[in-house]
Amino acid sequence: xxxxxxxxxxxxxxxxxxxxxxxxxxxxxxxxxxxxxxxxxxxxxxxxxxxxxxxxxxxxxxxxxxxxxxxxxxxxxxxxxxxxxxxxxxxxxxxxxxxxxxxxxxxxxxxxxxxxxxxxxxxxxxxxxxxxxxxxxxxxxxxxxxxxxxxxxxxxxxxxxxxxxxxxxxxxxxxxxxxxxxxxxxxxxxxxxxxxxxxxxxxxxxxxxxxxxxxxxxxxxxxxxxxxxxxxxxxxxxxxxxxxxxxxxxxxxxxxxxxxxxxxxxxxxxxxxxxxxxxxxxxxxxxxxxxxxxxxxxxxxxxxxxxxxxxxxxxxxxxxxxxxxxxxxxxxxxxxxxxxxxxxxxxxxxxxxxxxxxxxxxxxxxxxxxxxxxxxxxxxxxxxxxxxxxxxxxxxxxxxxxxxxxxxxxxxxxxxxxxxxxxxxxxxxxxxxxxxxxxxxxxxxxxxxxxxxxxxxxxxxxxxxxxxxxxxxxxxxxxxxxxx
Numbered sequence: 001x002x003x004x005x006x007x008x009x010x011x012x013x014x015x016x017x018x019x020x021x022x023x024x025x026x027x028x029x030x031x032x033x034x035x036x037x038x039x040x041x042x043x044x045x046x047x048x049x050x051x052x053x054x055x056x057x058x059x060x061x062x063x064x065x066x067x068x069x070x071x072x073x074x075x076x077x078x079x080x081x082x083x084x085x086x087x088x089x090x091x092x093x094x095x096x097x098x099x100x101x102x103x104x105x106x107x108x109x110x111x112x113x114x115x116x117x118x119x120x121x122x123x124x125x126x127x128x129x130x131x132x133x134x135x136x137x138x139x140x141x142x143x144x145x146x147x148x149x150x151x152x153x154x155x156x157x158x159x160x161x162x163x164x165x166x167x168x169x170x171x172x173x174x175x176x177x178x179x180x181x182x183x184x185x186x187x188x189x190x191x192x193x194x195x196x197x198x199x200x201x202x203x204x205x206x207x208x209x210x211x212x213x214x215x216x217x218x219x220x221x222x223x224x225x226x227x228x229x230x231x232x233x234x235x236x237x238x239x240x241x242x243x244x245x246x247x248x249x250x251x252x253x254x255x256x257x258x259x260x261x262x263x264x265x266x267x268x269x270x271x272x273x274x275x276x277x278x279x280x281x282x283x284x285x286x287x288x289x290x291x292x293x294x295x296x297x298x299x300x301x302x303x304x305x306x307x308x309x310x311x312x313x314x315x316x317x318x319x320x321x322x323x324x325x326x327x328x329x330x331x332x333x334x335x336x337x338x339x340x341x342x343x344x345x346x347x348x349x350x351x352x353x354x355x356x357x358x359x360x361x362x363x364x365x366x367x368x369x370x371x372x373x374x375x376x377x378x379x380x381x382x383x384x385x386x387x388x389x390x391x392x393x394x395x396x397x398x399x400x401x402x403x404x405x406x407x408x409x410x411x412x413x414x415x416x417x418x419x420x421x422x423x424x425x426x427x428x429x430x431x432x433x434x435x436x437x438x439x440x441x442x443x444x445x446x447x448x449x450x451x452x453x454x455x456x457x458x459x460x461x462x463x464x465x466x467x468x469x470x471x472x473x474x475x476x477x478x479x480x481x482x483x484x
Contacts (some may be wrong), residue, residue, distance in 0.1 A: 001456060003317040004030040008147075010108045012088055012138060013115030014038035015055040017272050018154065018259065022112070022309045023056070024266055027076065029067050029456060029482040035082055035106055037092060037117070042085035052083050061479060064266035088115040089129035093137050103438055105145045105417045110153040110316060113138045120229045124218030125193045127234040132186060135238035139245045150319055151242075152312060157301070157330050157436050159236040161227045163435045169328040169440050172236050172255070174244040178226030186237055189221060205255045228428040243326065250323060252315050257332030257436060258429075263304035263469065264458060269477025270305075270483045276429075277302070277344070278478055284367060285347050285357050285483065291371040293379040293423065294341040294430040301334040301436065303461060304469075310459040314444045327440055334435035334460035336442075341430070345370065347470035357483065376427065387416060394453045 002328045004026060013019050019038075025031055042048035056062070057077070084104070087094035094100045115138075117130045134154065160167045161178040177184045196217055200210045218230030226441035227233035236439055239253060261271035274282055277300070283289035311331045319327070333339065347367055356364040391412060441459075448454050 001030045001313075004313070005032045006034045008035045008037070008107045008109050009033070010039065010084075010104055010111045012039040012093070012111070012113050012134075014040050015051060016114055016116070017275070018256075018305060018308060019114040020056050020059065020061055020272075021262065021270075021305050022114070022312065023081075024061055024065055025306075025309055025313070027080065028068065030264060031080070032075060033080060033109065036080055037082045037084050037100070037108060039084045039086045039088065041087055044085050045083060048083040048085040052081075056339035058197060059272070061266065061270050061272075071254050082166045088113075088134035088137060091137055091140075093141055095141070105141075107147060108145050109147055109149045110152065110310065111138065111142050111145070111148065112154070113152075114154050116154070116235070118231060120231045121215055121421070122218065122230055123214035124221065124230055124234075125197065125214050127218060127230045128189060128237075131231070132237040132241060133190070135184075136241045136245065139242045139249070143245075143247065143249055148249070150252065150316060151246070152252045152254065152255045152316060153239070153242050154256070154312070155239050156232060156235050156259045157332055158232045158429070159227075159255065160434065160436075161232065161236075162428045165435075166437050167330070167434050169255075169330050170237045170325065171243050171328060174240045176240075179381060181225050184225050184237075186241055192221065193217070199312060216312070229425050245408045246326070248325070250319065251325070251326045252319060253328045254308070254312055254315065255328060255330050255436075257301035257303050257334070259300050259305050259331075260306055261304060261474045262306040263464065263473065265306045268473045269480070271477050271481055272475070274482060278482065280344075281348055281475060281478060282483060284370065285352050285365065285479075287365045287367055289370060291373065291379075291382065292345065293376065293427075294372040295433070296340070296342045296372060296374050296429065298341050298424075299334050299338045299435060300341050300344055300429075301332045301432070302466075303332050303337060304464070307331065307459045307461065310457040311441060311444065312446070314457050314459060318351060318444055318447055329437045329441045329444070331441055331459075332436045332438065335438050335465065337461045337464055337466075338435065342372075343466060344470075345372065347467060347475070351471055351475045355479075357479070376431075379423075385421070388459040391414040 011019055011022065014023065023036060023038065026036065038052065040048045040051050044049055069076055082100070084095070084098070084100045086098065092101070095104070108259060113135065114136055115130060119129050139151065142148055157167070159172060163178065175184050196213065197210070200213055203320065205213070222228065222230050222233035225233065242251065258276050260277070261269050262276070271278070280289060281290070308331050311329060314328055315327070349367070352367045356367065359365050373382060394408065445460050447455060
């Protein structure tokens with residue numbers, strides 16, 4: 001951890017899940033870091049400070065740090081942390097007229113870009129602004145930092161789209177689509193968004209209509225070029241633009257797979273919000289998930305959040321001694337210690353049959369084994385018989401009885417459409433048939449020779465017993481910190 005000593009580091013997306021864990025780790029293991037500049041979406045420093053304390057410091061994640069430093073924690077924070085109000089989707093990250101602009105450009109040695117919107121169903125204008133143009137603004141800002149040694153960009157392994165087989169740690173070239181379609185141009189995508197928004201506003205569309213139209217546009221543009229959803233499409237374009245604009249700037253790209261709760265540090269099982277697979281766990285635990293669609297033998301590639309953070313730190317340290325112009329690191333488990341969807345279902349069943357959730361009336365919520373559909377054809381047939389026939393009958397009855405069931409029909413149709421949309425969004429990951437090569441990441445692991453360093457920077461997924469992790473770490477953590 002000596003590498004972090006006396007370093008000035010800018011971290012974007014500072015209220016995000018991984019960023020919190022990274023900040024906590026640095027403060028806990030290397031309090032002699034020089035400065036952590038934390039970029040938060042805020043109009044001024046008062047709002048930034050409020051967000052930082054409410055959304056970061058007050059979280060359970062920081063209880064170990066609070067216990068370690070006690071009343072001195074506030075002193076440590078005031079000495080080491082600078083809260084920078086800004087907005088990554090703006091040029092210069094919103095710092096053009098900020099008092100922080102010159103200071104950061106003169107002092108910062110490392111920039112870690114963790115800012116992202118990870119919503120698969122996000123508005124295209126929002127996702128493009130943060131994940132793609134945000135990356136552009138970060139790299140342009142980084143090139144103006146006179147003392148900068150390294151830019152770290154955190155992406156996602158799923159920029160690979162729906163490709164099968166072994167996915168290598170290779171860059172995405174600007175304008176290169178996954179399906180061979182020509183014409184992918186980031187400035188062109190901006191123009192598409194601006195034109196669509198202009199049309200919607202001129203037609204007097206409501207905010208709800210605009211939001212839905214922007215979500216649909218994101219899916220449409222993503223699929224046009226071979227990506228399954230707006231999130232991974234805009235993250236892929238973010239990688240492209242950083243790679244194209246960086247010039248001689250040293251760059252590390254971290255590509256995690258599905259990030260889950262902490263494995264060890266600062267304690268096991270910390271998680272925030274309902275993340276990706278957690279929506280399935282919560283739905284099952286509450287008795288609302290009676291069927292599931294997934295390739296039984298398809299791999300579900302998971303990696304605990306603290307292992308991702310340790311990889312970021314180790315990659316930065318190795319870069320100091322083995323500098324390169326650009327290195328990509330896949331951070332996942334599919335190559336070294338894969339887990340399958342059938343295991344995921346079994347772990348949920350084992351846990352909640354023994355430790356069921358309690359409903360509002362104080363009764364245990366009973367769960368059973370879910371019906372698993374191994375392909376979309378069987379699932380759609382089931383949905384048609386189980387729900388569509390009833391929905392069609394309700395529609396006819398509603399018309400026959402002078403729209404007496406209008407509210408019920410609209411509500412059920414809305415819920416049905418939402419579920420089917422979510423299924424379609426997550427389908428590529430439910431039938432995922434690829435593994436992520438992690439040759440570069442494995443080199444990092446092999447570089448750790450010292451026993452104490454291995455303890456401090458554990459990052460090998462082979463050490464994980466998935467059954468133990470789910471039954472004793474992840475699901476209990478989800479129940480404690482999220483479901484409650």
